[in-house]
Amino acid sequence: MTALTLAMLLTAAGMGMAEAAPSGPLALEGNASTTSAIPTSDPIPAAQSKAMQRDLGLSADGVQSQLAADADAGRVESKLSVSLGKAYAGTWLSKGSMTPSVGTTDPAQSALISASGANPVLVSRSLDELDQVKATLDAKTAEAASSVRSWYVDPTSNTVVVESQDAAAADALIQKSGADVSAVRTLSVNAGYEPKDVTRGGDEFRRNVSGGYILCSIGFAVDGGFVTAGHCGANGQNVQGFNGGEMGTYRGSSFPGNDYAWVQTNGNWDVQANVNNYNGGAVAVNGSDEAAVGASICRSGRTTGWRCGNIRAKNVTVNYSEGAVYGMTTTSACVEGGDSGGSFISGNQAQGVTSGGSGNCSSGGDSIFQPLQPILQKYGLRLKLQGGGGGGRSIIGLANKCIDVPNSDFADGKRLQLWDCNGSGAQKWDFAGDGTVRAGGKCMDVAWANTANGTAIQLANCSGNKAQQFTLSGAGDLVSILANKCVDVTGNNSASGTPLQLWECSGNPNQKWRLG
Known part of the structure; x- marks a missing residue:
């Protein structure tokens, strides 16, 4: 396990904010494309794709299909877990299937499940x-x-x-x-679960103890520091970086019961919003949408680097020898000592921090992670996002063109468009910690908070409205949190000047985006 370098750490989408009055004018036009769902570019780095091919037995094209299926299952779970009410019985991806299954105790809900793009499964228990x-x-x-x-x-x-x-x-x-x-x-099962924190020696994130030091891995970058596993250290203890230099102090830690902690770093360390891919690069994280059971997932840690698998179960109670921990997630990705606290990511969506596992990465093993959101909520933390506050990055889509503010006019209500990438400020976007996507001090916005297909995607004064929260999924979909629909190039028209709109996510090329 080679520990997560401080220059390469995870980020996730910000927390939801109270909804405010919508801003800017409304414009409706265009139709969604009906072309086949072929991604125009890889939404994840090559090293991450290779790790998924190695550990999940996928082809390069299969990785793209899996990412699209994972993102779709997450959207289905988010929608139907609410709309089915007490009849809802879970969402999962079966091995080899690209279509999510949804359980229900009410046969009358089968039509709604099918209409949402999932396979209905009638069960006896909600x-x-x-x-x-x-x-x-x-x-x-x-x-x-x-x-x-x-x-x-x-x-x-x-x-x-x-x-x-x-x-x-x-x-x-x-x-x-x-x-x-x-x-x-x-x-x-053949073996029990144990926390993975006892490896000594090596580098990255360590805590000095009598006779040596304990190694763990950094998970996610937050404002002022990072989050990691609670069993790696206690509140008030100091930690050191890979070079032995003083790094910071635990400001909160919980284990057992939970397995989370956060470390406040000192001014000598800059924890960036990326994940080490152990191939000389970093993986951008564009949100924290929760993945479904069966979805692909990868983890990064100081001992075993990149390892991938599938989500096996959520809300797991784990009976560690130190005491039970609750609300955990188990996966088929292997893990070893020193990987604790490291990053779990599905596509480019942050999921949680490594807690423990059984077995190893030589003869086979599995893993447990502490989901991310409870850590943020407990300590009031905000995760750093890729591109946040750093001058912005281009968002590239159909025909390798960019999301653009027309004529660099950052007025409230300006309709966004597709345009030749030119590196100007009109095409520099920051993914902020509150879930907004910003340019020129304004926010990307669903006009009038209207969730109908064809609603204009515009620039507007930042208001805290959920209509201004978006996430870029591992499948390359730029999704409105409010509507659970995608930013779409109207009519699949690749000409510069084509306006952007909201539309049902289809997987078509005119809805695929990547960061430049």
């Missing part, structure tokens, strides 16, 4: 009901044998799964909890 079953197990955490390593809701089987090295110990926990045995199944 996600709320399964969460209640899991909660009965959580209430007996203190009585779980050490051979019982975790338990979680599994939407693919519509059950709660208890993982254990000893079936009798799992059965004993289930009986003590009083959980509905018909809703619980036991899965045999």
